[in-house]
Amino acid sequence: MNLRCVGIMRSGTMPLLLFCLLAYFHRDVPVDMSSLWRMGAAVSVYLVLRLFPEKHRRLLLYGFVLWGLVESVVAVFQQTGLLESNHRAFDVTGTFGNPGPLGGLLGMAGVLALGMACGRWKWSGRSAMWAVLPLAVIFCGLSLSGSRAGWMGMLAGVGVLCGSAFHFSRRTYIIGVPVLCLCAVGLYFLKPASADGRLLIWYNTLVMWADNPLFGTGTGGWLANYMHFQADFFALHPLSSWGMLADNAVCPYNEFLHIAAEQGLLGLVLVGWMLCEWLRYPSVTWEDTCLKGMLAAFLTFAFFSYPLDVFPLTLAFAAMSGMMRSRPLKVFRLPSRVKYALGGVGLFAVLSVSLWSYRIYKDALSDWSLFPFFRYNPEVMDICAQTGRLREHAPQKELELLEETARIIPTVETYCAMGRIHERKGNYGRAEACYREAAEMIPSRITAKYHLFNLYLARKDTASAVRIGKELLNRPVKVEGTKTLRMKGEVRRKLKKLN
Numbered sequence: 001m002n003l004r005c006v007g008i009m010r011s012g013t014m015p016l017l018l019f020c021l022l023a024y025f026h027r028d029v030p031v032d033m034s035s036l037w038r039m040g041a042a043v044s045v046y047l048v049l050r051l052f053p054e055k056h057r058r059l060l061l062y063g064f065v066l067w068g069l070v071e072s073v074v075a076v077f078q079q080t081g082l083l084e085s086n087h088r089a090f091d092v093t094g095t096f097g098n099p100g101p102l103g104g105l106l107g108m109a110g111v112l113a114l115g116m117a118c119g120r121w122k123w124s125g126r127s128a129m130w131a132v133l134p135l136a137v138i139f140c141g142l143s144l145s146g147s148r149a150g151w152m153g154m155l156a157g158v159g160v161l162c163g164s165a166f167h168f169s170r171r172t173y174i175i176g177v178p179v180l181c182l183c184a185v186g187l188y189f190l191k192p193a194s195a196d197g198r199l200l201i202w203y204n205t206l207v208m209w210a211d212n213p214l215f216g217t218g219t220g221g222w223l224a225n226y227m228h229f230q231a232d233f234f235a236l237h238p239l240s241s242w243g244m245l246a247d248n249a250v251c252p253y254n255e256f257l258h259i260a261a262e263q264g265l266l267g268l269v270l271v272g273w274m275l276c277e278w279l280r281y282p283s284v285t286w287e288d289t290c291l292k293g294m295l296a297a298f299l300t301f302a303f304f305s306y307p308l309d310v311f312p313l314t315l316a317f318a319a320m321s322g323m324m325r326s327r328p329l330k331v332f333r334l335p336s337r338v339k340y341a342l343g344g345v346g347l348f349a350v351l352s353v354s355l356w357s358y359r360i361y362k363d364a365l366s367d368w369s370l371f372p373f374f375r376y377n378p379e380v381m382d383i384c385a386q387t388g389r390l391r392e393h394a395p396q397k398e399l400e401l402l403e404e405t406a407r408i409i410p411t412v413e414t415y416c417a418m419g420r421i422h423e424r425k426g427n428y429g430r431a432e433a434c435y436r437e438a439a440e441m442i443p444s445r446i447t448a449k450y451h452l453f454n455l456y457l458a459r460k461d462t463a464s465a466v467r468i469g470k471e472l473l474n475r476p477v478k479v480e481g482t483k484t485l486r487m488k489g490e491v492r493r494k495l496k497k498l499n
Contacts, residue, residue, distance in 0.1 A: 012281075012326030015274035022263055022270065029220030029408050034361040034374040038311055040354030042318040044347055049322025051343045057287050057323055061112055064294075064316070068109020069134055071095060071102060072141025079144050092144045101310040103147020104301040108316065110138045111157030111297045115290035118161070148191070149304035157297030164289040197245040198253045198304070204229040205252045209260045216264035220408065222252060223378055227410040231440035243443035244478055248411045250378075251309050255302040275299070277326040284325065291323055368393040378409035385414050412438045416448055423451075428459055444478040450487045453494075462498060469495045 024031070052060070071094040077083040078092045085093040094102035113134040142150055208229050209216065217225060226249055234243060252258045259267045275295075283289045298307065298317060307313035364374040365383065371393075374380045382405060384390050390401045399421045406414045419434030432455060438448035449472045456465035469491045477484055 010277075010326040011329050012274055012277040012321075012324055014329070015270045015277065016321060019263075019267060019270040019274065022267060023219050026215065026218050026263065027220060028218035028262070029224055030376050032374070032376040034357055034364055034370075034377045034380065036357035037354040037361060038314065040350045040357065041311075042314055043350050044354070045315050045318040046322040047343060047347055047350070049319055051340070052322075058116070060319070060323070061116055061287060061290060064319075065109055065113045065116060065134060068106050068113065068138050068141070071105060071109075072137045075102065075141040075144045092146075094141070094145070096310065096312070099145040100147055100149065100305050101307065101313055103142055103145040103150025104153060104298070104305055104307050104310075104313060105150075105316070106138050106142040106145060107147075107150040107153035107301055108157065108294045108297045110135060110142065110154045111161065111293045112290055113138055114158060115161045115286070115293050147305075149301045152304065153297035153299075153301035156300040157293040160293040160296045161289065164283065164292070193245060196242065197247070200230075200233075200242040200245060201226075201249050201252050202254060202257060204233055205254070205257045205261050207233075209257070209264070212264060214264045215266055216260065216262045219262055220376075220378075222258055222261045223250065224408050224410070226252070227441050228437070230442075231437055234440045234443050238443070244476065246442045246444065248413075248442065250409075251306040253304060253306060255306065255308055258306075258308075278324045281326045288325055291320060295320055295324070365389065375404065376408060381405040382409050382411065382414070385417065410441075412441050412445060412448060415441070416451060419448075419451055419455075423455055423458070428455060431455055443475065446472050446475060446477060446484060446487060449475075450491065453491055457494065466495065466498060 049060075074083060074094050075092045078085045078094075085091055086096065087093050087098045090099050092102070093099055094105070096102045096105075117134075142154065204226060205222065208222065208225060211217075230246060230249065234240065234246070252261065256268065256271075259271060263270075278295065279292060283292065298313075298320065301307060308317065360370050360373045361377070361380070364370055364377065364380045368389075381401075385402055385405045390405075391398045394401060399418060402414055402418045402421070406418065415434045415438035419431045419438065422428075422431035422434060432452065435448045435452040435455065439445075439452060441448075449468055453465055453468045453472060456462075456468060472491055473488060473495075
C-alpha cells in the first residue's frame with residue numbers, strides 16, 4: 001500500500017496566488033461578503049483539481065465536451081421554440097443570461113471535442129469519424145449563439161492543436177496572430193454597431209488606466225468609476241456618434257483591460273507571467289495539449305468579452321488552472337493521509353464560508369437585516385435602488401443609501417433618483433449636478449434632461465430651461481417609447497407657453 005505521495009509547488013501557481021492576493025487586498029470597493037461564495041466555489045474547484053489524480057484527467061475533459069453538447073442541444077431547442085431563452089432580446093442563450101457566454105463555452109468545447117478525438121485516434125480517419133458528430137452539434141450551437149468572440153476563440157484553440165500535432169514553428173504562430181486580427185476585423189462588419197459600442201468602452205477604460213497605470217484603481221474600481229469617465233467623454237465630445245451607442249456599462253468587454261484598469265501594470269505582469277509558465281511548459285500528454293488549446297480559446301474569447309464575470313465560465317477557468325502544468329519549484333513528500341486531510345480541511349473551510357455567503361446573497365432582497373453583509377454588492381444594491389426597496393426599508397436614509405449605491409455602481413437611474421430627492425429638499429445646486437452627470441453618462445436618454453428642464457422652470461431660470469428643452473427635443477434617442485414621447489410632448493407644450 002502506497003502511504004506516500006508527492007506534492008508539487010509549480011511555477012504557474014506562484015503568480016496566480018500573488019494575483020489573487022493583489023486583487024483581494026488592493027481594492028477600491030470593500031469586500032462584499034455576499035459574493036464570497038463565487039470566490040469560494042472557484043477556489044474549491046481549483047483545489048479539487050489539484051488533488052485529482054492526473055490519470056483520470058481525460059474524464060474531466062470529456063465531461064466538459066458533454067457540457068458543451070448539452071448547451072448546444074438546449075440552444076437548438078430554444079431556436080425551435082421548445083424551450084424559452086433567458087433573455088427577451090435573444091432567442092438563443094443556452095442556460096446563460098445571453099448568447100455571449102454560450103459562444104465562449106462552445107468555442108472551448110469545440111476545441112476539446114476535436115482535440116480529444118484526434119488525440120485518441122492519432123489524427124486518422126477514425127478520429128474524424130468520432131469527432132464529426134459532437135463537432136457538428138457544437139458548431140450548430142455556436143452558430144445559433146451568433147458569438148463572434150466564440151468563433152475567434154475556437155479558431156485560436158484549433159490553431160494551437162494543429163501546431164502541436166504538426167509541429168509548427170514559431171514563425172507559423174507569429175503569422176497566425178495577424179490572421180486572427182484579420183478575422184476579427186472581418187467579424188467586426190457583422191455587427192458594427194455592437195463593435196463600436198465596445199470600442200467606446202475600451203477607449204474610456206484605457207483613459208481610466210492611464211490615470212493610474214502602475215497599480216490601477218483597485219478591485220471594484222472599474223464598475224465604480226467607468227460611467228463617470230463615459231460622462232466626461234461626452235461632456236468633451238457632445239456630438240460624438242458614439243452617443244447613440246452608450247448605455248449603462250457593467251463590464252469592459254475585455255478581461256485584460258479590466259485587469260489593467262483595476263490592478264494596473266503590476267496585475268498584467270502577474271497574469272502574463274502565469275500564462276507564460278503554463279504555455280511554454282512542454283506537454284507531457286495529449287490532454288495537456290488539449291488544455292492549452294482550450295486556454296487559447298478562453299484567452300481569445302476574454303479579449304472580446306467578460307468570461308470572469310460569468311460564474312460557470314469562472315469555474316471553467318478555475319478548472320483549467322488546476323489542471324495546467326508548469327515547472328516544478330518545490331517537491332514535497334507527504335503521507336497520503338496528511339495530504340488529503342489537509343485538502344479536506346481546506347475545502348471544508350472554503351465551502352463553509354461559501355455556503356454562509358450564498359445564504360446572504362439568496363436572501364438579500366427579502367431580509368433587510370442582512371444589509372451590512374450585502375451593502376457592497378453592486379448587483380443587489382442596484383436592484384434595491386431601482387425597485388424602491390431602499391425607500392421602503394430605510395426612508396430616512398434613502399439619499400444616503402442611494403449615494404452609497406452610486407459609489408459602487410453609478411447609473412443614470414440612480415443619479416436621477418438622487419437628483420429628485422435633492423430637488424424635493426430644495427438643494428437645487430446638488431440636484432442640478434446629479435441631473436447633469438446623468439445626462440452626460442448616456443446622451444441618447446432624455447429623462448435626466450427632462451428633470452433638469454423642470455428644475456430650471458422651478459428656479460425661474462427661463463433661459464436655461466429653454467436651452468435644455470431645445471436640446472432635449474432635438475436630441476435623437478435610441479428607443480422612442482411612450483414615456484419618451486410623453487416627456488417630449490410636455491416639454492414642447494411648456495416651451496410654447498414660455499414663448
